Amino acid sequence: MKGFFAGRTLADLGRDLRAGRTSAAALLERALESIDPDLNAFAAVDAEGAAAAARRADEELAAGADRGALHGVPVAVKDVIDVAGLPTGMGSAHFAGHVAAEDAACVRLLREAGAVIVGKTTTHEFAYGASGDVSATGPSRNPHDPARASGGSSGGSAVAVAAGMVPLALGTDTGGSVRIPAALCGIAGFKPAFGTFPVDGVFPLAPSFDHVGVLAATAADCRTAYRALTGSAEPPAPREVRMAWVDGMVPMDAQVEEAVRASFPDLPVERVDLRAARRVFAAIQDAEAYDVHADRVERAADLYQPPTLDRLRRAGRTPGWRYVRAVREREDFTRAVADLLGRYDVLVLPTVPLTAPLIGQRDSDLGPLQPALVSLTCPWNVAGVPALSIPAGFVRGLPVGAQLVGRAGAEHVLFAAAERCAASRG
Amino acid sequence: MKGFFAGRTLADLGRDLRAGRTSAAALLERALESIDPDLNAFAAVDAEGAAAAARRADEELAAGADRGALHGVPVAVKDVIDVAGLPTGMGSAHFAGHVAAEDAACVRLLREAGAVIVGKTTTHEFAYGASGDVSATGPSRNPHDPARASGGSSGGSAVAVAAGMVPLALGTDTGGSVRIPAALCGIAGFKPAFGTFPVDGVFPLAPSFDHVGVLAATAADCRTAYRALTGSAEPPAPREVRMAWVDGMVPMDAQVEEAVRASFPDLPVERVDLRAARRVFAAIQDAEAYDVHADRVERAADLYQPPTLDRLRRAGRTPGWRYVRAVREREDFTRAVADLLGRYDVLVLPTVPLTAPLIGQRDSDLGPLQPALVSLTCPWNVAGVPALSIPAGFVRGLPVGAQLVGRAGAEHVLFAAAERCAASRG
Numbered sequence: 001m002k003g004f005f006a007g008r009t010l011a012d013l014g015r016d017l018r019a020g021r022t023s024a025a026a027l028l029e030r031a032l033e034s035i036d037p038d039l040n041a042f043a044a045v046d047a048e049g050a051a052a053a054a055r056r057a058d059e060e061l062a063a064g065a066d067r068g069a070l071h072g073v074p075v076a077v078k079d080v081i082d083v084a085g086l087p088t089g090m091g092s093a094h095f096a097g098h099v100a101a102e103d104a105a106c107v108r109l110l111r112e113a114g115a116v117i118v119g120k121t122t123t124h125e126f127a128y129g130a131s132g133d134v135s136a137t138g139p140s141r142n143p144h145d146p147a148r149a150s151g152g153s154s155g156g157s158a159v160a161v162a163a164g165m166v167p168l169a170l171g172t173d174t175g176g177s178v179r180i181p182a183a184l185c186g187i188a189g190f191k192p193a194f195g196t197f198p199v200d201g202v203f204p205l206a207p208s209f210d211h212v213g214v215l216a217a218t219a220a221d222c223r224t225a226y227r228a229l230t231g232s233a234e235p236p237a238p239r240e241v242r243m244a245w246v247d248g249m250v251p252m253d254a255q256v257e258e259a260v261r262a263s264f265p266d267l268p269v270e271r272v273d274l275r276a277a278r279r280v281f282a283a284i285q286d287a288e289a290y291d292v293h294a295d296r297v298e299r300a301a302d303l304y305q306p307p308t309l310d311r312l313r314r315a316g317r318t319p320g321w322r323y324v325r326a327v328r329e330r331e332d333f334t335r336a337v338a339d340l341l342g343r344y345d346v347l348v349l350p351t352v353p354l355t356a357p358l359i360g361q362r363d364s365d366l367g368p369l370q371p372a373l374v375s376l377t378c379p380w381n382v383a384g385v386p387a388l389s390i391p392a393g394f395v396r397g398l399p400v401g402a403q404l405v406g407r408a409g410a411e412h413v414l415f416a417a418a419e420r421c422a423a424s425r426g
Numbered sequence: 427m428k429g430f431f432a433g434r435t436l437a438d439l440g441r442d443l444r445a446g447r448t449s450a451a452a453l454l455e456r457a458l459e460s461i462d463p464d465l466n467a468f469a470a471v472d473a474e475g476a477a478a479a480a481r482r483a484d485e486e487l488a489a490g491a492d493r494g495a496l497h498g499v500p501v502a503v504k505d506v507i508d509v510a511g512l513p514t515g516m517g518s519a520h521f522a523g524h525v526a527a528e529d530a531a532c533v534r535l536l537r538e539a540g541a542v543i544v545g546k547t548t549t550h551e552f553a554y555g556a557s558g559d560v561s562a563t564g565p566s567r568n569p570h571d572p573a574r575a576s577g578g579s580s581g582g583s584a585v586a587v588a589a590g591m592v593p594l595a596l597g598t599d600t601g602g603s604v605r606i607p608a609a610l611c612g613i614a615g616f617k618p619a620f621g622t623f624p625v626d627g628v629f630p631l632a633p634s635f636d637h638v639g640v641l642a643a644t645a646a647d648c649r650t651a652y653r654a655l656t657g658s659a660e661p662p663a664p665r666e667v668r669m670a671w672v673d674g675m676v677p678m679d680a681q682v683e684e685a686v687r688a689s690f691p692d693l694p695v696e697r698v699d700l701r702a703a704r705r706v707f708a709a710i711q712d713a714e715a716y717d718v719h720a721d722r723v724e725r726a727a728d729l730y731q732p733p734t735l736d737r738l739r740r741a742g743r744t745p746g747w748r749y750v751r752a753v754r755e756r757e758d759f760t761r762a763v764a765d766l767l768g769r770y771d772v773l774v775l776p777t778v779p780l781t782a783p784l785i786g787q788r789d790s791d792l793g794p795l796q797p798a799l800v801s802l803t804c805p806w807n808v809a810g811v812p813a814l815s816i817p818a819g820f821v822r823g824l825p826v827g828a829q830l831v832g833r834a835g836a837e838h839v840l841f842a843a844a845e846r847c848a849a850s851r852g
Contacts, residue, residue: 287745291754317745319743319746320712325717
């Protein structure tokens with residue numbers, strides 16, 4: 001079953017709304033009807049609150065108060081982001097029954113843009129995992145094969161968009177948690193530059209790397225949402241985009257690499273040691289994540305899903321000096337990336353080096369699953385630069401993502417490159 | 427034996443120099459004669475280089491080129507600070523025979539101010555200890571009782587000044603390493619605000635807290651050196667100085683506390699939990715120190731003095747999440763100090779809660795010696811604010827220091843408070 005929003009862009013919806021061919025209330029109904037409980041994309045649905053918001057959106061539009069591209073659009077929000085009056089469950093028994101008192105700052109941006117919040121999407125427990133199948137509320141399931149993981153941690157958001165339940169969702173991305181499920185589910189996901197979206201009201205994973213990002217069917221819709229939420233004008237499209245292929249020196253499924261590379265033929269190749277960036281990422285993320293959870297591990301370890309608890313205990317043993325050294329090495333890597341992004345506008349590589357794993361799978365042909373999943377995405381959290389995953393075909397019937405990385409302040413170049421590629425693919 | 431410079435201020439020396447009653451060359455000779463090898467203040471003396479510098483200083487003065495208060499003044503430099511062409515031994519067998527290629531940035535400031543560098547002063551190994559008696563070149567000895575430690579880690583610098591070998595010395599202060607030996611040797615020591623003096627060319631201990639500071643007989647001489655090296659003009663003396671006594675909730679020798687308090691009677695008392703600041707300090711210092719030393723511990727552990735190696739190994743086990751939490755708690759403490767320094771101009775407390783321990787002593791009536799020694803000084807490294815230790819009498823025949831803490835940018839208030847106190851003591 002494909003939901004209503006499959007194949008409908010934000011631009012389509014906006015035109016229909018403004019032409020009176022549909023209404024926010026009708027779009028909300030289509031969203032609610034499209035929710036397929038078997039895919040477990042939603043941890044909570046707010047039919048009532050959403051109906052009120054849709055009504056307001058319709059009244060405003062009728063009165064000529066147009067809030068822009070997201071006005072009246074149904075949106076889903078990852079369940080580590082507070083929405084006032086709704087549960088924030090974090091995918092964890094620790095937060096069972098917890099209801100948020102206030103909207104997160106990024107949710108306020110959504111509301112100011114006129115979006116209609118449909119509900120909260122399933123997350124890997126505390127966003128601490130890239131497979132999306134470890135959660136107190138169960139795994140989110142890949143629409144392309146429900147036996148397979150969505151990827152994570154923003155798995156529910158990716159599934160909700162990929163299955164056409166909503167045209168847009170918010171996620172969080174600390175090491176790839178927006179881009180990875182976007183790639184594995186065959187949609188687009190955008191993590192802007194570090195700090196672009198405020199993280200107040202978002203449960204922290206590793207504050208040095210935590211980003212809020214958007215998931216939508218296409219790069220164009222990610223761009224539309226990004227512009228609407230940041231309120232920034234779109235600069236003119238660049239005439240020329242200098243692109244390079246990044247050889248990250250990381251193990252990859254050869255067919256995945258080939259599929260992505262076929263979408264970007266004839267690029268110059270730059271070797272960048274992404275393994276070093278992943279080590280930096282792991283040391284910093286683990287120390288910061290354990291700081292967030294130390295008291296909870298002490299007090300009520302049993303409430304964690306066992307894989308999360310294992311991971312946290314290992315994270316707690318990261319030595320302080322490794323953290324200090326990683327902070328230093330992060331600066332080196334960030335400088336190297338800045339240098340590369342001085343010579344090229346956009347760097348291209350696969351988003352994930354493999355296709356969607358089976359639910360419960362912990363290993364892969366490339367080694368332990370978790371580090372393999374983030375190996376190509378986390379370096380851009382380390383560097384804090386904008387990174388976008390777009391659909392790049394299929395391997396063995398499963399979606400594959402291409403990742404485009406650019407400079408902060410040159411997001412329009414990144415989006416232009418992505419849209420040209422999509423256009424050339426037809 | 428008291429050296430030539432005992433009882434002579436920088437102002438005295440400057441007047442004599444400019445009146446032609448002495449010369450830089452003569453002052454250097456007095457310094458070299460005053461060096462008492464039994465006190466082990468110097469790790470290296472540069473008679474030849476110093477003679478050349480003194481000659482130049484005399485020629486310049488004769489030609490009317492006056493570099494100011496430090497022109498022609500013999501100065502000693504702690505042996506973790508690079509002086510081009512001289513050994514930087516770090517008090518460690520690891521750096522035996524190591525000769526610095528370039529001047530540290532703070533040494534360049536000394537030279538630009540016309541100072542004559544006499545030699546390098548004994549340091550606690552790698553500046554990683556506050557007793558000053560753990561060093562490949564042996565302990566520096568307290569001039570008030572050579573069986574006792576000078577305090578550290580800038581022990582040799584304090585001894586050189588206290589015994590009248592030089593009127594001024596540079597030290598480094600990560601948790602009190604300028605102020606502690608100053609207090610225990612009966613002189614003044616000033617750690618300016620974090621970042622005031624550059625640390626390039628200074629061997630790091632814990633970069634978050636590393637400061638360069640000055641040691642001299644009196645607060646007035648510290649002020650003179652501070653002004654000369656920063657090139658900053660002296661603002662007019664404040665009319666009123668609001669002072670408070672800090673009750674740091676830390677164990678103290680009652681007689682030490684009484685002696686310091688007697689110098690500052692009738693101050694309002696503010697309770698500040700300095701124990702929490704010490705825990706923050708320890709977590710950050712230990713993780714950063716081990717980062718600096720990890721490869722050396724791996725490669726050649728045997729070259730460390732055993733107490734240093736023990737300490738490093740313990741430091742290496744500081745968990746990363748404790749470091750992360752300490753960085754966060756540091757912000758809280760820094761804010762609390764800023765609040766207090768909004769209500770008062772100067773905070774007063776003892777510099778060290780006890781008097782000079784015996785050489786080799788590792789324990790004290792207040793618990794393990796090392797944490798006791800830094801308990802009252804390290805909080806001001808955590809907060810990064812200027813702190814000055816001044817002589818405050820004697821207990822059981824050993825010197826005691828009063829510590830004055832102020833706001834960055836209001837150093838003149840700190841010095842004014844110290845000089846008024848000294849004047850009132852006569």
